[in-house]
Amino acid sequence: QQPAFLASVLGRRTPLLRGLPTTRTIEENAPAGVSIYTFNVTGSPLSSGVVAIHPTIVNSNPLTEAFAIVPAGDLVYRVVTTGNPILDYETMPKCFDLQIFVEDTAGRTDLKTLTVQVADKNERPVFWGNMATQSKIMAAPEKSSTQKDDIRCRI
Numbered sequence: 543q544q545p546a547f548l549a550s551v552l553g554r555r556t557p558l559l560r561g562l563p564t565t566r567t568i569e570e571n572a573p574a575g576v577s578i579y580t581f582n583v584t585g586s587p588l589s590s591g592v593v594a595i596h597p598t599i600v601n602s603n604p605l606t607e608a609f610a611i612v613p614a615g616d617l618v619y620r621v622v623t624t625g626n627p628i629l630d631y632e633t634m635p636k637c638f639d640l641q642i643f644v645e646d647t648a649g650r651t652d653l654k655t656l657t658v659q660v661a662d663k664n665e666r667p668v669f670w671g672n673m674a675t676q677s678k679i680m681a682a683p684e685k686s687s688t689q690k691d692d693i694r695c696r697i
Contacts, residue, residue: 561581569660
């Protein structure tokens with residue numbers, strides 16, 4: 543037996559989410575509140591044009607809390623970053639599939655996917671500990687007739 547929520551999702555699906563499914567890209571290290579995508583919700587002909595369950599991310603693959611849905615106007619919603627965690631191209635997955643669910647007042651439901659791809663950002667190198675503050679002086683003595691022209695340096 544299916545839970546009531548899943549039965550509802552699978553039972554009376556009506557296209558309510560406009561502009562989905564789609565794919566969007568966001569640059570890594572985006573702070574909280576950065577808008578990734580804006581979409582609309584339309585009520586079914588039997589509804590009062592109002593949503594009973596506002597659009598919600600019911601599942602993400604892989605699981606993450608890095609995204610949220612916020613209202614942006616009358617039946618307009620935005621998918622935004624939460625900043626928790628900060629998206630990091632080097633240490634996190636590069637792509638997230640967000641399943642977005644909505645239900646109108648007539649009980650009609652819709653479930654669509656927004657795919658979010660994380661783009662790499664060229665970041666300055668960061669040195670930790672004493673590497674960040676130390677300085678080195680290197681001198682190259684004049685070469686004698688027996689020395690080679692190569693100077694090698696390791697950082």
